[in-house]
Amino acid sequence: MIQPQTHLNVADNSRARELMCIRVIGASNRRYAHIGDVIVAVIKEAVPNTPLERSEVITAVIISTRKELKRDNGMIIRYDDNAAVVIDQEGNPKGTQIFGAIARELRQLNFTKIVSLAPEVL
């Protein structure tokens, strides 16, 4: 349940460290974002001397949330933190490595590049 002002960790090596959600993409009054949703975020903390800087506005896709993800087969998955992967407008990740286990839902949402880079898919 990510909403504007939510801080998220960055789960790839795109040189941003922490993001703050500004907007949930999908509908005009959409309140919360879950795993697999795209958000507009501002970089709150970045690795110095890299292309991505602090207070830069980027889009990201949410990889993991502390709020449980419920599946149709009754499986409920909860992560330890809220994390996102920085993407461009087409949905391709900006980084080259993904850290952490990725939920299978991302594959159905056509984030295939992210899923292929992930070390583990749950």
Added chain:
Amino acid sequence: MISDIVNVIFCLGNCVLLVNLRRMRLEKCWFCSSTVYPGHGIQFVRNDAKIFRFCRSKCHKNFKMKRNPRKVKWTKAYRRLHRKDMTQDSTFEFERKRNRPERYDRNLAENTLKAIKKIDKIRSDRASDHIKNRLKTGKVQRQKEARKQLELGIHLVKAPLALDKIHLFVFQKSKSMCPKHRQKRISPWKTEIASAVPRLGIFVHQNLMHATRGLSYQEVFYVVSSGPEF
């Protein structure tokens, strides 16, 4: 064993659905070690990608409280650690986790199902035997203590000869309101019993029936049984 991913195509009228059926696996709860069936419990993924599966919110909450299952008495981990339950047995070898999916073979599946049933029975029999053996020493100890207590406290128990004569009195409620006559003692009906107290209950009951024969429940006031000092 069914193969890993089975693609099943359902035709529902005009609609064609392509469904991926994952293989179903019975997991163990991380906290209490009971089986987690599909549709139950929560899986928690830590940042190092380690997955903790819980069978119910009780275990999940205990985990969040950072309790160590080896110290929580009702978990399997504690019981195995403190040797309350069986730890080593050949039947445990059958339940190893296997990551290689087997090609489906009807005979194999049938035999496996039969074997599961049998092995389960053997394992549970052995486990209950283990617990029985564990509790045996306590039982012997308690009997020893009881015997000792009887020896020391025999003066508190009535002499068997005194117990031989038990008197049963049945009092009939008198219809008159006069307090003096309110209780009328029916012919005191004594009974003597030769042997010990344990059988007293049944014996009294039968004789009560004799003594109160012909009386309705309203008429019987109370029945007293006592020793010779009555």
